Amino acid sequence: MGAATLLDMPNHPAPPLVIDESERAELRALARAGRTEQRIATRARIVLRAADGRPNRAIADELVVSPMTILLWRRRFEAQRLVGLRDAPRPGREPTYDRAARDRVIALTLEQPPDGTTHWSARRMAGRTGISITTIQRIWASAGLKPHRTETFKWSADPQLAAKVRDVVGLYLAPPEWAIVLSVDEKTQIQALDRTQPMLPLKPGQVERHTHDYERHGTTSLFAALNVATGEVTHEARSRHTGADFLAFLRRIDRVYPDAELHVILDNVSTHKTPAVRAWLERHPRITFHFTPTSASWMNQVETWFSVLSRQAIRRGSFRSVRELIDAIATFIANWNAGATPFTWVKTADEILAKAVRKRPATNEPGH
Numbered sequence: 155m156g157a158a159t160l161l162d163m164p165n166h167p168a169p170p171l172v173i174d175e176s177e178r179a180e181l182r183a184l185a186r187a188g189r190t191e192q193r194i195a196t197r198a199r200i201v202l203r204a205a206d207g208r209p210n211r212a213i214a215d216e217l218v219v220s221p222m223t224i225l226l227w228r229r230r231f232e233a234q235r236l237v238g239l240r241d242a243p244r245p246g247r248e249p250t251y252d253r254a255a256r257d258r259v260i261a262l263t264l265e266q267p268p269d270g271t272t273h274w275s276a277r278r279m280a281g282r283t284g285i286s287i288t289t290i291q292r293i294w295a296s297a298g299l300k301p302h303r304t305e306t307f308k309w310s311a312d313p314q315l316a317a318k319v320r321d322v323v324g325l326y327l328a329p330p331e332w333a334i335v336l337s338v339d340e341k342t343q344i345q346a347l348d349r350t351q352p353m354l355p356l357k358p359g360q361v362e363r364h365t366h367d368y369e370r371h372g373t374t375s376l377f378a379a380l381n382v383a384t385g386e387v388t389h390e391a392r393s394r395h396t397g398a399d400f401l402a403f404l405r406r407i408d409r410v411y412p413d414a415e416l417h418v419i420l421d422n423v424s425t426h427k428t429p430a431v432r433a434w435l436e437r438h439p440r441i442t443f444h445f446t447p448t449s450a451s452w453m454n455q456v457e458t459w460f461s462v463l464s465r466q467a468i469r470r471g472s473f474r475s476v477r478e479l480i481d482a483i484a485t486f487i488a489n490w491n492a493g494a495t496p497f498t499w500v501k502t503a504d505e506i507l508a509k510a511v512r513k514r515p516a517t518n519e520p521g522h
Contacts, residue, residue, distance in 0.1 A: 159437070164331070164411075165516050168204065170204065170205055170207040171201060171204040171205040171228060171231065171232065171262075172205070173201070177235065177236060178202070178205065180236060181197075181198045181201055181202050181236075182202065183227050184198035184263070185198040185199050185202060190320070192449055194239060194240070195361065196217060196238060196241045197227045199217060200213060200217065200219075200223075200224055200227045200228070200230050201227065201228070201239070203216070203217075204224070204228050204231075205382060207515065210225065210228075212225045218350060221288040226336045227239070232377045237371065249292070251285060251289055255283070255285060256293050256296075256297075258283065259279065259290060259293045259294075260269065260293065260297050260299065261278065262274070262282065262283070263279065263301055265296065273301045273302065273304075273509065275300045276282045276290045276291050276294070276372045276461070278392070282479045291355070294303075295459045304439075310447045310448055310449045310450050311400070311448065312448040312449070312450070314447070315507075316503075316507055318444075318445060318446060318447040318450075319447060319450075319503050319506050319507055320451070320503040320507075321444050321470050322419055322444055322446055322453050322454075323420060323453075323499070323501070323502065323506065324503070325382070325417055325444060325505040326382060326455070326504070327499060329382065329383065329417070330415065330417065331418055332415065333414065333416070334381065334383065334411055334414045334415070334416050335381075335382040335417045335419065335455050336379045336380065336381060336382065336388075336407065336411075336416060336417070336418050336419065337382055337419045337455040337456040337459075338377075338378070338379045338380075338403075338407070338418050338419065338420055338454075338456060339377075339378065339420065339421060339451070339454055339456045339457065339460070340375055340376060340378070340400070340425075341376045341378070341404075341460045341463075341464075342375045342395045343373045344373060344374050344375065344376060344468065344479065344483075345370060345372075345373050345478040346370070346371040346372050346373065346374070346473040346474075346475060346478065347368040347369070347370060347371070347471075347473060348368060348369045348370060348371055348473055348474050348497075349364050349368050349369075349416035349472045350369060350473050351364075355392065358376040364470070364472070368472075371473065371474060371475050371476060371479075372392045372476040374392070374393065374474070374476050374479060374480055375391070375393070375394060375395040375399070375402065376389060376390075376391050376393050376401040376463075376483060377389060377390045377391075377392065377399070378459065378460070379396075379403075379407050379410075379418075379455055379456070380455055380456040380459050381496075382455060382496060382497075383496060384418075384494055384496060385490075385494035385496040385497065386491045386494045386496045387456075387459060387487050387490060387491060387494070388407060389484075389487050390402070390403050390407065390412050391480045391483065391484075395425065396425060397424075397425040397428035397430060397431060398430070398499065399425075399429055399450075400426060400431065401428075401430055401434060402454075404434060404441075406433070408438065408441070414440075415440050415442075416440060416442070417442050418441060418443050418444065419444050419445075419446065419453075419454055419455070420443055420444070420445055420446070420454070421445065421451040421454055421492040422445055422446070422448055423448050426443070426445075433434075435485070442491070458497055459497075463483070463486060465480060467483060467486040468482075468483070468484065507513075
Protein backbone atom coordinates (compact mmCIF):
# COMPACT_ATOMS: atom_id res chain seq x y z
CA MET A 155 0.00 0.00 0.00
CA GLY A 156 3.02 2.29 0.43
CA ALA A 157 3.49 3.01 -3.25
CA ALA A 158 -0.21 3.55 -3.81
CA THR A 159 -0.30 5.93 -0.88
CA LEU A 160 2.57 7.99 -2.18
CA LEU A 161 1.04 8.08 -5.62
CA ASP A 162 -1.82 9.84 -3.89
CA MET A 163 -4.85 7.66 -4.27
CA PRO A 164 -8.03 9.58 -3.38
CA ASN A 165 -8.28 8.29 0.19
CA HIS A 166 -4.54 8.26 0.91
CA PRO A 167 -2.91 11.70 0.32
CA ALA A 168 0.88 11.77 0.47
CA PRO A 169 2.26 13.57 3.54
CA PRO A 170 4.10 16.86 2.88
CA LEU A 171 7.88 16.72 2.59
CA VAL A 172 9.68 18.33 5.49
CA ILE A 173 12.32 20.88 4.44
CA ASP A 174 14.06 23.65 6.36
CA GLU A 175 14.28 27.30 5.30
CA SER A 176 17.81 27.04 3.84
CA GLU A 177 16.75 24.08 1.68
CA ARG A 178 13.64 25.96 0.57
CA ALA A 179 15.71 29.01 -0.40
CA GLU A 180 18.12 26.91 -2.46
CA LEU A 181 15.28 25.00 -4.12
CA ARG A 182 13.64 28.28 -5.11
CA ALA A 183 16.94 29.51 -6.55
CA LEU A 184 17.30 26.32 -8.60
CA ALA A 185 13.74 26.59 -9.86
CA ARG A 186 14.09 30.24 -10.92
CA ALA A 187 17.68 30.55 -12.18
CA GLY A 188 17.85 30.95 -15.93
CA ARG A 189 21.03 28.88 -16.16
CA THR A 190 19.76 25.90 -14.17
CA GLU A 191 19.39 22.74 -16.27
CA GLN A 192 15.71 22.18 -16.91
CA ARG A 193 15.69 18.70 -15.42
CA ILE A 194 17.21 20.05 -12.18
CA ALA A 195 14.73 22.95 -12.11
CA THR A 196 11.82 20.53 -12.56
CA ARG A 197 13.07 18.36 -9.67
CA ALA A 198 13.32 21.43 -7.46
CA ARG A 199 9.74 22.41 -8.34
CA ILE A 200 8.55 18.89 -7.51
CA VAL A 201 10.11 19.05 -4.05
CA LEU A 202 8.81 22.57 -3.37
CA ARG A 203 5.25 21.62 -4.27
CA ALA A 204 5.49 18.41 -2.26
CA ALA A 205 6.72 20.43 0.72
CA ASP A 206 3.67 22.69 0.35
CA GLY A 207 1.44 19.63 0.69
CA ARG A 208 0.32 19.51 -2.93
CA PRO A 209 -1.08 16.11 -4.04
CA ASN A 210 1.31 14.10 -6.18
CA ARG A 211 -1.13 13.74 -9.04
CA ALA A 212 -1.75 17.50 -9.08
CA ILE A 213 2.01 18.11 -9.20
CA ALA A 214 2.36 15.61 -12.06
CA ASP A 215 -0.42 17.28 -14.03
CA GLU A 216 0.98 20.77 -13.46
CA LEU A 217 4.57 19.91 -14.40
CA VAL A 218 3.56 17.48 -17.17
CA VAL A 219 5.46 14.51 -15.78
CA SER A 220 4.39 11.04 -14.71
CA PRO A 221 3.29 10.25 -11.16
CA MET A 222 6.21 7.81 -10.89
CA THR A 223 8.57 10.73 -11.52
CA ILE A 224 7.04 12.58 -8.57
CA LEU A 225 7.50 9.50 -6.41
CA LEU A 226 11.11 9.04 -7.54
CA TRP A 227 12.25 12.55 -6.65
CA ARG A 228 10.33 12.67 -3.39
CA ARG A 229 12.13 9.52 -2.27
CA ARG A 230 15.50 10.72 -3.61
CA PHE A 231 15.18 14.00 -1.72
CA GLU A 232 14.09 12.30 1.48
CA ALA A 233 17.14 10.03 1.32
CA GLN A 234 19.85 12.42 0.04
CA ARG A 235 18.35 15.92 0.41
CA LEU A 236 19.59 18.52 -2.11
CA VAL A 237 22.49 16.37 -3.29
CA GLY A 238 20.00 13.77 -4.46
CA LEU A 239 18.56 16.10 -7.09
CA ARG A 240 21.79 15.93 -9.09
CA ASP A 241 22.54 13.04 -11.42
CA ALA A 242 25.12 10.63 -10.07
CA PRO A 243 28.38 10.67 -12.06
CA ARG A 244 28.69 7.85 -14.55
CA PRO A 245 31.94 5.94 -14.85
CA GLY A 246 31.93 6.03 -18.65
CA ARG A 247 33.78 3.80 -21.02
CA GLU A 248 37.35 2.90 -20.25
CA PRO A 249 39.80 4.56 -22.68
CA THR A 250 41.10 2.26 -25.38
CA TYR A 251 44.43 4.10 -25.43
CA ASP A 252 47.04 4.84 -22.79
CA ARG A 253 48.65 8.13 -21.80
CA ALA A 254 51.66 7.56 -24.05
CA ALA A 255 49.44 7.11 -27.12
CA ARG A 256 47.48 10.26 -26.23
CA ASP A 257 50.65 12.29 -25.79
CA ARG A 258 52.00 11.03 -29.12
CA VAL A 259 48.83 12.03 -30.97
CA ILE A 260 48.88 15.50 -29.42
CA ALA A 261 52.59 15.99 -30.19
CA LEU A 262 52.11 14.97 -33.84
CA THR A 263 49.05 17.21 -34.17
CA LEU A 264 51.09 20.23 -33.14
CA GLU A 265 53.63 19.52 -35.89
CA GLN A 266 53.18 19.98 -39.63
CA PRO A 267 52.43 16.70 -41.45
CA PRO A 268 55.40 15.29 -43.38
CA ASP A 269 53.33 14.55 -46.51
CA GLY A 270 53.15 18.17 -47.71
CA THR A 271 49.66 18.90 -46.38
CA THR A 272 49.13 21.93 -44.17
CA HIS A 273 47.34 20.21 -41.28
CA TRP A 274 46.33 16.82 -39.94
CA SER A 275 43.01 15.14 -40.60
CA ALA A 276 41.67 12.42 -38.32
CA ARG A 277 42.02 9.88 -41.12
CA ARG A 278 45.67 10.74 -41.84
CA MET A 279 46.49 10.78 -38.12
CA ALA A 280 44.85 7.38 -37.70
CA GLY A 281 46.92 6.01 -40.59
CA ARG A 282 50.12 7.41 -39.06
CA THR A 283 49.53 6.15 -35.49
CA GLY A 284 47.47 3.01 -36.01
CA ILE A 285 44.76 4.39 -33.69
CA SER A 286 41.14 4.44 -34.84
CA ILE A 287 39.63 7.63 -36.30
CA THR A 288 37.05 7.89 -33.51
CA THR A 289 39.77 7.59 -30.88
CA ILE A 290 41.79 10.32 -32.60
CA GLN A 291 38.70 12.52 -32.54
CA ARG A 292 38.15 11.84 -28.82
CA ILE A 293 41.79 12.70 -28.04
CA TRP A 294 41.53 15.94 -30.00
CA ALA A 295 38.27 16.84 -28.27
CA SER A 296 39.71 16.19 -24.80
CA ALA A 297 42.76 18.33 -25.61
CA GLY A 298 40.77 21.13 -27.26
CA LEU A 299 42.53 20.61 -30.61
CA LYS A 300 40.77 21.52 -33.88
CA PRO A 301 43.28 21.08 -36.72
CA HIS A 302 40.60 21.61 -39.37
CA ARG A 303 39.94 25.18 -38.19
CA THR A 304 41.93 28.35 -38.69
CA GLU A 305 41.35 31.98 -37.75
CA THR A 306 42.87 35.26 -38.87
CA PHE A 307 44.46 37.94 -36.72
CA LYS A 308 46.29 41.22 -37.10
CA TRP A 309 48.44 43.08 -34.60
CA SER A 310 47.79 46.76 -34.06
CA ALA A 311 51.08 48.64 -34.04
CA ASP A 312 49.35 51.94 -33.27
CA PRO A 313 51.52 53.85 -30.75
CA GLN A 314 48.29 55.35 -29.33
CA LEU A 315 46.58 51.97 -29.00
CA ALA A 316 45.67 52.28 -25.31
CA ALA A 317 44.46 55.87 -25.54
CA LYS A 318 42.28 55.17 -28.58
CA VAL A 319 40.79 51.99 -27.11
CA ARG A 320 39.86 53.80 -23.90
CA ASP A 321 38.45 56.73 -25.87
CA VAL A 322 36.19 54.63 -28.13
CA VAL A 323 35.08 52.16 -25.45
CA GLY A 324 34.36 55.07 -23.12
CA LEU A 325 31.94 56.48 -25.70
CA TYR A 326 30.15 53.13 -25.91
CA LEU A 327 29.91 52.41 -22.19
CA ALA A 328 29.60 55.94 -20.78
CA PRO A 329 28.67 58.44 -23.52
CA PRO A 330 28.77 62.17 -22.67
CA GLU A 331 25.51 63.47 -21.26
CA TRP A 332 23.29 65.25 -23.81
CA ALA A 333 25.61 64.25 -26.67
CA ILE A 334 25.01 61.87 -29.59
CA VAL A 335 27.57 59.21 -30.48
CA LEU A 336 27.68 58.16 -34.14
CA SER A 337 29.61 55.23 -35.58
CA VAL A 338 30.50 56.22 -39.15
CA ASP A 339 32.12 54.43 -42.08
CA GLU A 340 31.65 53.59 -45.73
CA LYS A 341 31.09 50.23 -47.37
CA THR A 342 32.78 50.61 -50.74
CA GLN A 343 32.37 48.88 -54.09
CA ILE A 344 29.05 47.15 -53.39
CA GLN A 345 28.35 45.29 -56.61
CA ALA A 346 25.00 45.17 -58.37
CA LEU A 347 25.07 41.50 -59.40
CA ASP A 348 22.35 39.88 -61.47
CA ARG A 349 22.19 36.09 -61.72
CA THR A 350 22.24 34.75 -65.26
CA GLN A 351 19.12 32.64 -64.56
CA PRO A 352 16.11 33.31 -62.32
CA MET A 353 16.45 32.02 -58.77
CA LEU A 354 14.67 28.84 -57.76
CA PRO A 355 12.73 29.80 -54.63
CA LEU A 356 12.65 28.09 -51.27
CA LYS A 357 10.01 25.36 -50.96
CA PRO A 358 9.43 22.33 -48.72
CA GLY A 359 12.31 19.90 -49.15
CA GLN A 360 14.43 22.32 -51.20
CA VAL A 361 16.59 25.28 -50.26
CA GLU A 362 16.69 28.45 -52.34
CA ARG A 363 19.00 27.95 -55.34
CA HIS A 364 20.75 30.29 -57.76
CA THR A 365 23.36 30.06 -60.46
CA HIS A 366 27.02 30.48 -59.53
CA ASP A 367 27.64 32.92 -62.40
CA TYR A 368 26.32 36.45 -62.66
CA GLU A 369 26.42 39.69 -64.61
CA ARG A 370 27.91 42.88 -63.14
CA HIS A 371 25.93 46.09 -63.46
CA GLY A 372 28.19 48.52 -61.63
CA THR A 373 28.97 49.42 -58.05
CA THR A 374 27.99 51.89 -55.36
CA SER A 375 29.57 53.04 -52.11
CA LEU A 376 27.39 53.31 -49.02
CA PHE A 377 28.15 55.88 -46.33
CA ALA A 378 26.42 55.13 -43.03
CA ALA A 379 26.18 56.67 -39.55
CA LEU A 380 24.87 54.40 -36.79
CA ASN A 381 23.39 56.17 -33.78
CA VAL A 382 24.96 54.13 -30.98
CA ALA A 383 22.18 54.95 -28.51
CA THR A 384 19.19 54.12 -30.72
CA GLY A 385 20.51 51.86 -33.50
CA GLU A 386 19.10 54.15 -36.20
CA VAL A 387 21.12 54.54 -39.39
CA THR A 388 21.60 57.61 -41.57
CA HIS A 389 22.91 56.70 -45.02
CA GLU A 390 23.85 58.00 -48.41
CA ALA A 391 24.84 56.06 -51.53
CA ARG A 392 27.47 57.64 -53.77
CA SER A 393 29.26 56.48 -56.90
CA ARG A 394 32.70 57.14 -55.37
CA HIS A 395 34.29 57.23 -51.91
CA THR A 396 36.70 60.17 -52.06
CA GLY A 397 37.39 62.77 -49.43
CA ALA A 398 34.85 65.02 -51.15
CA ASP A 399 32.19 62.30 -50.94
CA PHE A 400 32.92 61.80 -47.26
CA LEU A 401 32.67 65.55 -46.66
CA ALA A 402 29.30 65.59 -48.42
CA PHE A 403 28.11 62.86 -46.05
CA LEU A 404 29.36 64.86 -43.06
CA ARG A 405 27.20 67.75 -44.23
CA ARG A 406 24.24 65.35 -44.33
CA ILE A 407 24.94 64.25 -40.75
CA ASP A 408 25.12 67.94 -39.78
CA ARG A 409 21.62 68.44 -41.21
CA VAL A 410 20.15 65.32 -39.60
CA TYR A 411 21.52 66.28 -36.16
CA PRO A 412 21.51 70.10 -36.38
CA ASP A 413 21.91 71.13 -32.75
CA ALA A 414 23.36 68.29 -30.69
CA GLU A 415 26.96 67.78 -29.70
CA LEU A 416 28.21 64.95 -31.94
CA HIS A 417 30.97 62.44 -31.23
CA VAL A 418 31.86 60.56 -34.41
CA ILE A 419 33.76 57.26 -34.28
CA LEU A 420 35.83 56.57 -37.43
CA ASP A 421 38.62 54.38 -38.71
CA ASN A 422 41.92 55.74 -40.01
CA VAL A 423 41.28 55.74 -43.76
CA SER A 424 42.86 58.74 -45.50
CA THR A 425 39.54 60.15 -46.80
CA HIS A 426 38.57 60.87 -43.18
CA LYS A 427 41.57 63.16 -42.69
CA THR A 428 41.82 65.33 -45.82
CA PRO A 429 42.61 69.05 -45.43
CA ALA A 430 39.05 69.88 -46.53
CA VAL A 431 37.59 67.62 -43.84
CA ARG A 432 39.86 69.10 -41.17
CA ALA A 433 38.94 72.64 -42.23
CA TRP A 434 35.24 71.76 -42.10
CA LEU A 435 35.64 70.35 -38.57
CA GLU A 436 37.26 73.58 -37.40
CA ARG A 437 34.14 75.43 -38.55
CA HIS A 438 31.89 72.95 -36.71
CA PRO A 439 33.33 72.65 -33.19
CA ARG A 440 30.27 70.77 -31.91
CA ILE A 441 31.45 67.74 -33.91
CA THR A 442 34.41 65.72 -32.58
CA PHE A 443 36.17 62.84 -34.33
CA HIS A 444 37.36 59.77 -32.40
CA PHE A 445 39.57 57.36 -34.35
CA THR A 446 39.78 53.63 -33.73
CA PRO A 447 43.30 52.17 -33.42
CA THR A 448 45.08 51.18 -36.62
CA SER A 449 44.00 47.69 -37.76
CA ALA A 450 41.11 47.74 -35.28
CA SER A 451 38.18 48.91 -37.38
CA TRP A 452 36.19 46.06 -35.75
CA MET A 453 35.77 48.44 -32.82
CA ASN A 454 33.52 50.60 -34.99
CA GLN A 455 29.97 49.37 -34.37
CA VAL A 456 28.76 50.32 -37.82
CA GLU A 457 30.92 47.47 -39.14
CA THR A 458 28.59 45.07 -37.31
CA TRP A 459 25.63 46.74 -38.99
CA PHE A 460 27.31 46.46 -42.41
CA SER A 461 27.62 42.72 -41.77
CA VAL A 462 23.89 42.48 -41.05
CA LEU A 463 23.11 44.46 -44.21
CA SER A 464 25.28 42.17 -46.36
CA ARG A 465 23.78 38.96 -44.98
CA GLN A 466 20.17 40.04 -45.04
CA ALA A 467 19.82 42.33 -48.06
CA ILE A 468 22.76 42.07 -50.47
CA ARG A 469 24.57 38.73 -50.57
CA ARG A 470 21.65 36.67 -51.85
CA GLY A 471 20.08 39.47 -53.86
CA SER A 472 19.88 39.87 -57.63
CA PHE A 473 20.07 43.42 -58.98
CA ARG A 474 19.68 44.45 -62.61
CA SER A 475 21.11 47.94 -62.05
CA VAL A 476 22.88 50.09 -59.49
CA ARG A 477 19.63 51.98 -58.98
CA GLU A 478 17.86 48.73 -58.06
CA LEU A 479 20.65 47.91 -55.60
CA ILE A 480 20.45 51.36 -53.98
CA ASP A 481 16.65 51.08 -53.70
CA ALA A 482 16.95 47.67 -52.03
CA ILE A 483 19.44 49.07 -49.51
CA ALA A 484 17.17 52.05 -48.82
CA THR A 485 14.19 49.75 -48.22
CA PHE A 486 16.23 47.63 -45.81
CA ILE A 487 17.39 50.71 -43.88
CA ALA A 488 13.86 52.15 -43.67
CA ASN A 489 12.59 48.92 -42.14
CA TRP A 490 15.64 48.66 -39.89
CA ASN A 491 15.06 52.17 -38.53
CA ALA A 492 11.36 51.45 -37.95
CA GLY A 493 12.29 48.84 -35.35
CA ALA A 494 15.86 49.85 -34.56
CA THR A 495 17.54 48.64 -31.39
CA PRO A 496 21.13 49.46 -30.40
CA PHE A 497 23.98 46.98 -30.30
CA THR A 498 25.27 46.25 -26.81
CA TRP A 499 29.00 46.72 -26.23
CA VAL A 500 30.21 44.38 -23.47
CA LYS A 501 34.04 44.48 -23.43
CA THR A 502 35.77 47.02 -21.23
CA ALA A 503 38.91 48.83 -22.36
CA ASP A 504 40.97 46.92 -19.79
CA GLU A 505 39.75 43.56 -21.12
CA ILE A 506 40.60 44.52 -24.71
CA LEU A 507 44.01 45.90 -23.81
CA ALA A 508 44.89 42.90 -21.62
CA LYS A 509 44.31 40.61 -24.58
CA ALA A 510 46.08 42.89 -27.07
CA VAL A 511 49.17 43.36 -24.91
CA ARG A 512 49.38 39.64 -24.11
CA LYS A 513 49.31 38.66 -27.77
CA ARG A 514 51.39 41.43 -29.28
CA PRO A 515 54.82 40.25 -30.50
CA ALA A 516 57.73 41.46 -28.38
CA THR A 517 59.62 42.76 -31.41
CA ASN A 518 58.98 43.40 -35.04
CA GLU A 519 62.48 43.17 -36.49
CA PRO A 520 62.81 43.48 -40.30
CA GLY A 521 63.81 40.33 -42.10
CA HIS A 522 66.67 42.02 -44.00
